[in-house]
Amino acid sequence: MHRPALPAPRPRTTTPARRRSAFRAVALLTALVLAMIPWASSASAHGSVVDPASRNYGCWLRWGNDFQNPAMQQSDPMCWQAWRTDTNAMWNWNGLYREGVGGNHQAAVPNGQLCSAGRTQGGRYTALDTVGAWKTTNIGANFTLRLYDQASHGADYFRVYITRPGFDPATRPLTWNDLQLVKTTGRYAPSQNYLIDVNTSGRSGRAVVYTIWQASHMDQSYYICSDVNFT
DSSP: OOOOOOOOOOOOOOOHHHHHHHHHHHHHHHHHHHHTSTTGGGGGOOEEEEETBBHHHHHHHHHTTOTTOTTHHHHOHHHHHHHHHOTHHHHTTTOOEEEOOTTOHHHHSOTTOTTTTTTHHHHTTGGGGOOSOOOOEEEOSEEEEEEEETTOOOEEEEEEEEEOTTOOTTTSOOOGGGEEEEEEOOOBOSOSEEEEEEEOOSOOEEEEEEEEEEESSSSEEEEEEEEEEEO
């Protein structure tokens, strides 16, 4: 008995509604993938002091490609505790800022919380306030501070402080009274690299360089701790 041939399958029609649904699904999947990449938010990031390296930039520089290495606990314990507390503090090393301070920095940032900008960003950077032997950058009495501004915000001003002689950041939390203002600048046009010459005299040993960067694009203030060793 001859069986009739089965009809060929009809081509599937893609309606506008189906196309919109597929587009939404692809967009959602892309967003989920990006959310899983810890450094994705840095694409529209801001900036920090890179020389002498800020605490979290230094941790990212040394361990960003090897942050799960257990050797960090012994060789770089302050970075180790920071990575364990919140890895995003290092992946987002250029996002340590507060908004709407209005120039009243000491009111916005309490003593003992200077390196985390008053536990800004929901406490993401709290580990940077931890007292201990942070890795240092060797500098001379006269040095050039370099700040990298990825988003080219510009600056209304920079203020650079150095901890007073005798202050030991390895044993004491940082307070405003521990700081000496050594440099105040004027405005900087938008750029990605700002160089600030800082002159001191008679300094030796460990210290913290504390930088306030008042960005120009809006009321956005950055508070940055860099551990140094005056040689």
